Amino acid sequence: MSRKIRVLVAKPGLDGHDRGAKVVANALKDAGMEIIYTGLHQTAEMIAESAVQEDVDVVGLSILSGAHMTMFPRVMDLLREKGAEHIMVFGGGIIPEEDVEKLEKIGVSRIFGPGTDTGKIVEFINGRFQDED
Amino acid sequence: MSGKKGFEEGKRKYLDSFGKGGLLDVDFTTVSGAPVENLYASDDIEGLDYMDELGFPGQYPYTRGVYPSMYRGRLWTMRQFAGFGTAHDTNRRYHYLLDHGQTGLSVAFDMPTIMGYDSDHKRSEGEVGRCGVAIDSLRDMETLFDRIDLAGITTSMTINAPASILLAFYLSAGEKKGTSFEKMGGTIQNDILKEYIAQKSWIFPPEPSLRIITDILGFCSDHVPKWNTISISGYHIREAGSTAAQELAFTLADGFAYVEAGIAAGLDVDKFAPRLSFFFNAHLDFFEEIAKYRAARRIWAKRMKEKYGAKDEKSMLLRFHTQTAGCTLTAQQPENNIVRTAFQAMSAVLGGTQSLHTNSMDETLALPSEKAVRIALRTQQMIAEETGVINTADPLAGSYFVEAKTREMEAKAEEYFSRIDELGGVVKAIEQGFFQMEIGRAAYAYQKAVEAKKKIIIGVNALMVEGEEIDIPLLRIDPEVENQQVKAIRDIRAERDNDKAARELERLGTAAAGGDNLMPVMLDCARVYCTEGEIIEELKKVFGEYEEPIFL
Amino acid sequence: MRPGYDIPELLERFKKGQVSAAARLITILENGGIDAEAVLDGIFHMTSNAYRVGFTGPPGAGKSSLIFRLTKKFREKDKKIGIIAIDPTSPFSGGALLGDRIRMQALSDDPEVFVRSLASRGSLGGISNCTDEVTDLMDAFGKDLILIETVGVGQSELEIAEKAHTVVVILVPESGDGIQAMKAGLMEIGDIFVMNKADHKDAELAAMEIEDTLKLKKIADDAWRPRVILTSAKEDRGTGEFAGLIEEHRVYLEQSGLFLKKRRQILFSRVKNALMDKMERRLRASESVKNIMADRMDDVYEGRLSPFRLVHELEKIVTIK
Numbered sequence A: 001m002s003r004k005i006r007v008l009v010a011k012p013g014l015d016g017h018d019r020g021a022k023v024v025a026n027a028l029k030d031a032g033m034e035i036i037y038t039g040l041h042q043t044a045e046m047i048a049e050s051a052v053q054e055d056v057d058v059v060g061l062s063i064l065s066g067a068h069m070t071m072f073p074r075v076m077d078l079l080r081e082k083g084a085e086h087i088m089v090f091g092g093g094i095i096p097e098e099d100v101e102k103l104e105k106i107g108v109s110r111i112f113g114p115g116t117d118t119g120k121i122v123e124f125i126n127g128r129f130q131d132e133d
Numbered sequence B: 001m002s003g004k005k006g007f008e009e010g011k012r013k014y015l016d017s018f019g020k021g022g023l024l025d026v027d028f029t030t031v032s033g034a035p036v037e038n039l040y041a042s043d044d045i046e047g048l049d050y051m052d053e054l055g056f057p058g059q060y061p062y063t064r065g066v067y068p069s070m071y072r073g074r075l076w077t078m079r080q081f082a083g084f085g086t087a088h089d090t091n092r093r094y095h096y097l098l099d100h101g102q103t104g105l106s107v108a109f110d111m112p113t114i115m116g117y118d119s120d121h122k123r124s125e126g127e128v129g130r131c132g133v134a135i136d137s138l139r140d141m142e143t144l145f146d147r148i149d150l151a152g153i154t155t156s157m158t159i160n161a162p163a164s165i166l167l168a169f170y171l172s173a174g175e176k177k178g179t180s181f182e183k184m185g186g187t188i189q190n191d192i193l194k195e196y197i198a199q200k201s202w203i204f205p206p207e208p209s210l211r212i213i214t215d216i217l218g219f220c221s222d223h224v225p226k227w228n229t230i231s232i233s234g235y236h237i238r239e240a241g242s243t244a245a246q247e248l249a250f251t252l253a254d255g256f257a258y259v260e261a262g263i264a265a266g267l268d269v270d271k272f273a274p275r276l277s278f279f280f281n282a283h284l285d286f287f288e289e290i291a292k293y294r295a296a297r298r299i300w301a302k303r304m305k306e307k308y309g310a311k312d313e314k315s316m317l318l319r320f321h322t323q324t325a326g327c328t329l330t331a332q333q334p335e336n337n338i339v340r341t342a343f344q345a346m347s348a349v350l351g352g353t354q355s356l357h358t359n360s361m362d363e364t365l366a367l368p369s370e371k372a373v374r375i376a377l378r379t380q381q382m383i384a385e386e387t388g389v390i391n392t393a394d395p396l397a398g399s400y401f402v403e404a405k406t407r408e409m410e411a412k413a414e415e416y417f418s419r420i421d422e423l424g425g426v427v428k429a430i431e432q433g434f435f436q437m438e439i440g441r442a443a444y445a446y447q448k449a450v451e452a453k454k455k456i457i458i459g460v461n462a463l464m465v466e467g468e469e470i471d472i473p474l475l476r477i478d479p480e481v482e483n484q485q486v487k488a489i490r491d492i493r494a495e496r497d498n499d500k501a502a503r504e505l506e507r508l509g510t511a512a513a514g515g516d517n518l519m520p521v522m523l524d525c526a527r528v529y530c531t532e533g534e535i536i537e538e539l540k541k542v543f544g545e546y547e548e549p550i551f552l
Numbered sequence C: 001m002r003p004g005y006d007i008p009e010l011l012e013r014f015k016k017g018q019v020s021a022a023a024r025l026i027t028i029l030e031n032g033g034i035d036a037e038a039v040l041d042g043i044f045h046m047t048s049n050a051y052r053v054g055f056t057g058p059p060g061a062g063k064s065s066l067i068f069r070l071t072k073k074f075r076e077k078d079k080k081i082g083i084i085a086i087d088p089t090s091p092f093s094g095g096a097l098l099g100d101r102i103r104m105q106a107l108s109d110d111p112e113v114f115v116r117s118l119a120s121r122g123s124l125g126g127i128s129n130c131t132d133e134v135t136d137l138m139d140a141f142g143k144d145l146i147l148i149e150t151v152g153v154g155q156s157e158l159e160i161a162e163k164a165h166t167v168v169v170i171l172v173p174e175s176g177d178g179i180q181a182m183k184a185g186l187m188e189i190g191d192i193f194v195m196n197k198a199d200h201k202d203a204e205l206a207a208m209e210i211e212d213t214l215k216l217k218k219i220a221d222d223a224w225r226p227r228v229i230l231t232s233a234k235e236d237r238g239t240g241e242f243a244g245l246i247e248e249h250r251v252y253l254e255q256s257g258l259f260l261k262k263r264r265q266i267l268f269s270r271v272k273n274a275l276m277d278k279m280e281r282r283l284r285a286s287e288s289v290k291n292i293m294a295d296r297m298d299d300v301y302e303g304r305l306s307p308f309r310l311v312h313e314l315e316k317i318v319t320i321k
């Protein structure tokens, strides 16, 4: 039966930079995935709850405002609390190298920075889920 | 052979021989995807009427520049956008920039300030001082301009939804130094329409937002005559992904919408229009950009005169600030960004800008470091001092190519104006997502063009360096900033006269619900150290909050 | 990489009210096959109490925005709400941008509201093939009211009438929606007609046009007379009254005994449709059908055998006792 990869693309915090998030959402859609875009100014709580209700496979956070060290851990914690630690969390934006390492340590699976080819993002997700079908 | 016949013959021969030896396999369109010919000649600017389309610098329709002497009379203002951490941190940066020859100041605020939250608000967690300087009250503003003479310099503040409040803080800070309102010059961005369209830092719905703006227009024309009350911005529209023509058209459409709002509020167009200024992007496609600036001046002048009945020449002048395009800069081989920025800055100068910010090479990595910002400033200084381009006003006028492109830009803008009119004007078009969808589509199309290598970005999809190590210093924001700022705001609430603060806030609420100009009360709120967040909360009670109609 | 699942364990957690279990069960229903059947078997006995409201109307009319407003109103009355929002799957990529949720994000901190976005996937029109089952699941999860938003284009918008107790048709003053609605047959299925965006000009006029059209319909005296209402989701106007109308229709159905009848109709058509579906799938998969066709199509191509004759032959291998 048809089985689709479902992705929640979210903009946490006060950040208004949405060009990248929308580009990524469109690229994932064109790669055959089902995308739920939350819109701007989301709290970690809103993101985690949406992810659970939508039973997404992936949560992608786009953060260019420097609030990543607050937002990523919060979303991860809330997902765990809601029994959804299986959801893969990754993201992109302006995130310094040293913070990328810290985020990967707490379980963020990958950070894609400026200049990323969206094909790479698609490849990465497909790579994670390809053993399925 | 000469004359018309000769021209025809020459052209035919030229077209026959064009491409004979083969052509490069390159996408020969502008960075906006607009087609460009191999050659432009006199027939591409047929019927060009010098006085009607160009005029002399300082003369209607100002295509060749807004001042007769242009840069021989006065260089553009070198104004680097700066702000990070606490007011104290940023004050130090301002002194550094001024010491290095910068001629104007430009404040970058942090996200909580931009969105109207105090530093101790729950929604501010993790965001304080990270994207700009944290300003909660008059106290922070006083620190920000410590040891800076506000009569001797102009300051631009990139603030929109809460612009009235930060203007009140600024004016009060000057007042406390003994500088009168008439002596203070500067700019608030205060362009809410492009917030809904591109920058996405709104607070109130359009209607009350426009009311606040017209209050500012009215107040400043009476009391702060040197203040630029709206900086109508294409920069953000372009950075969100639009094409050059969209930037031009949407920005001017916003400008006209403000003019209409001012007129509808009963203001005399010649009283407020001279204080409107513009803010454009300097992107990579050199000639397309120059054509854009020239077309902008021409369209504005003609419409202001013909449609809005402006009599004062100053109402027809389109003065503009320019910032080089941050979105063209790369995380890969960041030093290359210095070169990109230099080309972009040059286009702005050749296009006749009044003020310029050049981006730093570390644009994609962090807020600019001292070293990076100095190089960026030096780039402008080199253009001014070393290249000789300042000698002549509008040096590219008369170029077949540039004049044809200028016309083309104008025509494309006019097409967009008609579509916006059909949708019922700018606010209605925003509600229907027209701008947002146009921009989103252009942004995605560009991304795909880059990924297909139709558009080349050195270091990103060509000429990459494997395993590159970034080797430039980066600015880090100390996480302690947030705690300091939270403590400072608690101190203020403990020290000020809270009864007075509450009374002024109540007065503000009453003025908002009624029709009085908000600025005088806003100043009173500032003077008794009401915080930005408190003022916004009070206004939200009356004005409500905007909800974005998102379109994908 | 996606974790496997254990249906009995999920059902256990579902019964305890865990949102994550309910959400995963919906995914299984969406993906179809025998697992989906097992899920439905596991929850069907828990259904029947929820009231189902379908929302249709052209894209952009304000379906999602109004559902958001209505949900707020129903929450004041402490009703537990399930929302199923369907968006189209791209025929080119098979992907989808599910955009309805954006308008409802402010509900996500309310534990009694469950919003699920579905892509239309294989379905030809306005709803997803698993809409019935997902509705059942929300019903079994204890929701009082289930609001179903269709894609809003295409013929099979009409299908919503087979799935909902109340059908709401949402229109806007612009672009002569009323006429479009008539053409698309929406006039026949609507119980409530909403003229949204009443903050725009001409809304009242457009609403009157709909009223006039409805007057032409022959309706028995004791039958429900479709109602027309003006709303503005933007300004939250008319939305309380709108919620009231839905309630009124529900009471009407209950008192007239039509509620039970409708429920039966819905289930009847579900069984029929599921059967047809299954039969079709079996036929498509049948080796003998494939073989016979491979053998005999040449006769059809060359005019020796009419299509009907061949079908008669094929029919012989299908045995329905």
Ligand code: B12
Pocket (backbone or CB within 6 Å): A009, A014, A015, A016, A017, A018, A019, A020, A021, A023, A024, A059, A060, A061, A062, A063, A064, A065, A066, A090, A091, A092, A093, A094, A112, A113, A114, A115, A116, A117, A118, A121, B108, B109, B110, B111, B130, B131, B132, B158, B198, B199, B200, B201, B235, B236, B239, B240, B325, B326, B327, B328, B329, B330, B362, B363, B364, B365, B366, B367, B368, B447
């Ligand atoms: C465009 C831009 C803007 C536009 C935004 C328009 C819009 N609607 O998006 C405008 C001009 C409005 C703007 C404003 C501001 N900006 Co700005 N902006 C940029 C800029 C130049 C480019 C960002 C961009 O869109 N790039 C193009 C897209 C396609 O790339 P991207 O977003 O990086 O996305 C790619 C990857 O990151 C990744 N990705 C991104 N998201 C996701 C999500 C997922 C799930 C995945 C897998 C991948 C992924 O994949 C994408 C494709 O390659 C950056 C600097 C830079 N060059 O990166 C500064 C930058 C982000 N801005 C900055 C700042 C400070 C601001 C302001 C706060 C300035 C101020 N004080 O007023 C304002 C406020 C904006 C707001 N409301 O939030 C800073 C942030 C500093 C920091 N974090 O430390 C930056 C880094 C510039 C700088 N060095 O100072 N900005």
Ligand SMILES: Nc1nc2c(ncn2[C@@H]2O[C@H](COP(=O)(O)OP(=O)(O)O)[C@@H](O)[C@H]2O)c(=O)[nH]1
Pocket (backbone or CB within 6 Å): B431, B432, B548, B549, B550, C057, C058, C059, C060, C061, C062, C063, C064, C065, C066, C100, C103, C152, C196, C197, C198, C199, C200, C231, C232, C233, C234, C235
């Ligand atoms: N002016 C106005 N706009 C509305 C109203 N209701 C919805 N909208 C806007 O119309 C657009 C489409 O709304 P949406 O709920 O997504 O429509 P749907 O496609 O039918 O679900 C959005 O931009 C909404 O903000 C209304 O009553 N008045």
Ligand SMILES: [Mg+2]
Pocket (backbone or CB within 6 Å): C063, C064, C065, C099, C100, C149
């Ligand atoms: Mg919708």
